[in-house]
Amino acid sequence: MNELQARTSGVRLALWPKKSISADTNLPEQTSSSLEFTIGHNVDSKEEVDRIMKQAENAGAKIIKHAQNTFYGGYAGYFQDLDEHLWEIVWNPAFETNEQGL
């Protein structure tokens, strides 16, 4: 089991076209909304936040909020991927990303 598998064991992120979700649920297609969810990716340092934000930007992501100190003593930024989904890259000093010991 590699590190990524350990961190997400039992959980999978899968991408489906909205058209497919509409067809599968029978709900009508509707205008997109970027506020329905954010994917938060917690990392181990401010430097890692900066590195991943840069990596996303280089891959075509739109920077929504440049990484900055947060009110709770952390450091975080937001970008939108090419489908306009929101991602937050976060360092939270109170949160050990490997706290489950995996």
Added chain:
Amino acid sequence: MNELQARTSGVRLALWPKKSISADTNLPEQTSSSLEFTIGHNVDSKEEVDRIMKQAENAGAKIIKHAQNTFYGGYAGYFQDLDEHLWEIVWNPAFETNEQGL
């Protein structure tokens, strides 16, 4: 570590008001869309699908698609929670929910 923690180790589902996401990202509030994401909950049997769909309905969820056989040989249904988020309850015979051995 209990079963739920094991299955989601390192991953957390958190609920935030859209107003808070709007404030944190500086993106304007916008009309909701239920097709932005679905949460798929894989279980171990058809009976468990039926049980959870019923439990959700009793708790006020709106049944979007009654549980039924799927094209890939599984069994699944959809409901919307009170915030209109889509959940899919799924039994997929090709997918062991404890495949990570946790």
